[in-house]
Amino acid sequence: MFSREWFVYVFGRWILLSGIAGAIMQVIIADKIGVPTFPAFLLNQLILASVFWYVDKYIFQRHFGSVKQMFKFPRVRGEFTPAHQFDKIAEEYSQFAEAYRKSPEDHSQWLHEFLDLSHAVEMTERVLREQGADVNGEFYKIVQQNKGKGLYDSNGS
16 A cells, blocks of 8 residues: 555645645635635635546546546456456457458458457456456556566656
8 A cells, every 4th residue: 555656646636636735725715705604615626636637537547447437348248267268369369360361461351350359358357356356457557567677758658
């Protein structure tokens, strides 16, 4: 809990940004504009909440994957194991590879198989999440490793 990231969040986001911004907003609304203290406080909180909704959403986007839409495909009915999904990925990859080799320049000839493969990989992620695997943590590690290798643009996209 008391990681470097936690300290940056608590002192940077809460104390510096919210605390100081809240105090300044309170002074401006109550003292400079003349709004009574309690309504000024409520207005202050509404303004800050509207701003920090986006700040917190950005900060926690990797922690709360369920906040954003994670999956493109609906979940396939049934109970699946990683072993089953491994076989499914292998099967879908074989079909994709065969279609791609026939006509690599014409994506209309292999796009369907590629998306089937993507669906199988996505379903494997669902199975792992359902079994309690820390997929977000591993995803974050991979991104950090790749950043360290210089594989991404400087803006991270």
